[in-house]
Amino acid sequence: MSTIDRPRPAMLTPALPVAAVVVDSGLAHLDREFEYAVPPELDSLAQPGVRVKIRFAGREVDGFVTARRATATHAGRLTPLRKVVSPEPVLTPDLIETARAVATRYAGVLGDVLRLAVPKRHAAAEKALPLEPPVPPAPPVTPAPPVPAPAMSSTSPMSSTATTTSAAPDQTVGTVRAGKSGPWSAYPAGPAFLRRIAAGQAPAAAVLALPGRPAGSDWPDLFALAAREALDAGRGALLVVPDHRDLDRVDAALTRVLGKGQHVRLSAEQGPQARYTAWLRALRGHVRCVVGTRAAAFAPVRDLGLVGWWDDGDDLHEEPRAPYPQVGEVLSIRAELTGAALVTAGFSRSVEVQERVDAGEWASVAAPGEVLRQAAPAVSIAGEGHDLERDGLAARAHLPSAAWRLARTALEHGPVLVQVPRRGYLPALACQICRTPARCVVCHGPMAVAIPGAAASCRWCGKGWGAAGFECVECGNTTLRRSVTGARRTAEELGRAFPGVPVVTSGAGEVRASVSSEPTLVIATPGAEPVADGGYAAALLLDAWALLDRADLNASIEALRRWTGAAALVQPRSSGGAVVLAGVPEGPTSLAVEALVRWDPAWLAQRELDERRVLSLPPAVRVARLVGSRRALDEAVSAIRQSVDVDVLGPLPIPDHGSGEPAKHQTIVRVPLSKGTALAASLTAVRSTRSARKDPEPLNIQVDSVGDA
DNA sequence: TCAATCCGTATC
DNA sequence: ATACGGATTGAC
Numbered sequence: 001m002s003t004i005d006r007p008r009p010a011m012l013t014p015a016l017p018v019a020a021v022v023v024d025s026g027l028a029h030l031d032r033e034f035e036y037a038v039p040p041e042l043d044s045l046a047q048p049g050v051r052v053k054i055r056f057a058g059r060e061v062d063g064f065v066t067a068r069r070a071t072a073t074h075a076g077r078l079t080p081l082r083k084v085v086s087p088e089p090v091l092t093p094d095l096i097e098t099a100r101a102v103a104t105r106y107a108g109v110l111g112d113v114l115r116l117a118v119p120k121r122h123a124a125a126e127k128a129l130p131l132e133p134p135v136p137p138a139p140p141v142t143p144a145p146p147v148p149a150p151a152m153s154s155t156s157p158m159s160s161t162a163t164t165t166s167a168a169p170d171q172t173v174g175t176v177r178a179g180k181s182g183p184w185s186a187y188p189a190g191p192a193f194l195r196r197i198a199a200g201q202a203p204a205a206a207v208l209a210l211p212g213r214p215a216g217s218d219w220p221d222l223f224a225l226a227a228r229e230a231l232d233a234g235r236g237a238l239l240v241v242p243d244h245r246d247l248d249r250v251d252a253a254l255t256r257v258l259g260k261g262q263h264v265r266l267s268a269e270q271g272p273q274a275r276y277t278a279w280l281r282a283l284r285g286h287v288r289c290v291v292g293t294r295a296a297a298f299a300p301v302r303d304l305g306l307v308g309w310w311d312d313g314d315d316l317h318e319e320p321r322a323p324y325p326q327v328g329e330v331l332s333i334r335a336e337l338t339g340a341a342l343v344t345a346g347f348s349r350s351v352e353v354q355e356r357v358d359a360g361e362w363a364s365v366a367a368p369g370e371v372l373r374q375a376a377p378a379v380s381i382a383g384e385g386h387d388l389e390r391d392g393l394a395a396r397a398h399l400p401s402a403a404w405r406l407a408r409t410a411l412e413h414g415p416v417l418v419q420v421p422r423r424g425y426l427p428a429l430a431c432q433i434c435r436t437p438a439r440c441v442v443c444h445g446p447m448a449v450a451i452p453g454a455a456a457s458c459r460w461c462g463k464g465w466g467a468a469g470f471e472c473v474e475c476g477n478t479t480l481r482r483s484v485t486g487a488r489r490t491a492e493e494l495g496r497a498f499p500g501v502p503v504v505t506s507g508a509g510e511v512r513a514s515v516s517s518e519p520t521l522v523i524a525t526p527g528a529e530p531v532a533d534g535g536y537a538a539a540l541l542l543d544a545w546a547l548l549d550r551a552d553l554n555a556s557i558e559a560l561r562r563w564t565g566a567a568a569l570v571q572p573r574s575s576g577g578a579v580v581l582a583g584v585p586e587g588p589t590s591l592a593v594e595a596l597v598r599w600d601p602a603w604l605a606q607r608e609l610d611e612r613r614v615l616s617l618p619p620a621v622r623v624a625r626l627v628g629s630r631r632a633l634d635e636a637v638s639a640i641r642q643s644v645d646v647d648v649l650g651p652l653p654i655p656d657h658g659s660g661e662p663a664k665h666q667t668i669v670r671v672p673l674s675k676g677t678a679l680a681a682s683l684t685a686v687r688s689t690r691s692a693r694k695d696p697e698p699l700n701i702q703v704d705s706v707g708d709a
Numbered sequence: 710t711c712a713a714t715c716c717g718t719a720t721c
Numbered sequence: 722a723t724a725c726g727g728a729t730t731g732a733c
Contacts, residue, residue, distance in 0.1 A: 059722075
């Protein structure tokens, strides 16, 4: 009757009046889309991807519009959207798809992943940055190839090896590209890998980087050149490194290879505005290439053509916030979803990467063994203790004399690196004679003495030795040693052994990025080694036992990672570069030591993978760790058992750190890799049920973790 | 007969 | 988490 209620012309009912919204409720069982009505005045703003405020269960919460649709699937009445926070469509289809996949993989909630993936809004940054790139898309900085690129015409899929249409062009392409591929030419499969990126395909490579850094072929150049191929093919590139120093180096390499302004860096130390601006430049398509640390794995690079990350084994790649995703997992999920190429590189190889290689998913890209060994420094071993002799200066610094002599000679030619382990690793139990780590006879978990004076028990399943007692699986010995690690040599101590030589330290607190080629003693903890101009003349890797005896499943892989990380900064053996590994335990040589001497990290990774297959340890199996009260664990385990055939270790009490709260327990569940998805789904269901009935007892679920054992 | 309260369940 | 509805209880 009345005309008052009729919509005014400027406020017509939207053509797509329904908005699907992911709501950040923080509740696991509400981890899905809800539909809202789009009020006419928000029609143009409420585009897919924008942040919104909505009323949900009576309170004001944040969310993202994920879609607009003509009709609702929800039967009831729809509440109207309250407000569009910003017109910026931050949650792109690529991002929401990635976030969902990551949440599924880690049995986490989408909201948690979105908090990692989408930075907090910075309104000033949004306003200040132009919508369009300030300059028209820069012309390709790559000098045009002298011959028209034959690859342009080929749209047919190429095999993983170099395949071109005819022999003659192949020759031409080979030469042209050889100049272009630079350091990749040192790897037989390298140029073909680049060509496949250029052709818009999705090759995946696990690169064993050549040690040393001859001009223009440092590892950051591998990434920069691969990124250029993706960019030249009209697609985007995303590179992730563990820390700030690596970021500086890849950043510089990208500037060299791509020119200025073609990429952005993204890292936590940037501050909110700079960070959000950089993120927006990627989102708005001002740049097609991003390099950053951990959180950058979610960067909104458009039309992703390449993902890459350096040093998979670095624990900085593990996100410490729920659901604890690892950079390599996130990037491989993205590569799979977008059809992007993938490259991970390091001086050593993690077992996780080797597992992909062994499964045929990623190609191993390495220089021929002889080339690799020639590029590496000469490695020798100095034993533990027996070599400490009367030599006054060396003895005072607790240095094996062989190490001291090498350093003294090398200091005449350039800087010498001394790697000293940090203190404070967990004590573990190992065979008294051969130092093979003691493992549980039931589940192969690590054995430790939880309470001083008590009997040893497994840190995973809690079982003791049983009636037979300990017997070393390697040598049959029945006595144990407890390794207390972490003697740290002071700079003064070492400095006194080399009078008159300047001493530089780099470690927790103060990390140095580089040193000159002047003779200097550089003392660093693992991971904090400065790069030396022209390479170190030598390196001393001290207290090898401190790394090898760690109570960690990954001890030997991690030891090799740290040693190669330092040794790769030394000049090649052809230039006299040498390394002494000191403090190696007596008895049978550990595989990690052998792998360093032979410079064969892939071999060690494969040996380790084989062993983990035999012992049913990750990454040969999929595991998850549940922490909570006995009752919560029991209920969770029986629920999981309804849907998945899991192997259950525990529950066993976690030693509390004097908090006085009721003792928590942990349980580890494991399944074959093929059941990984089913396990994650089951864990999600457990989380959801518990959340729905408001279970007051906390239960923490962490996929891919066995705790700090 | 009505209001106050408890409990279970949906949240668009 | 809230909020709402339906059931339950208690007092007039």
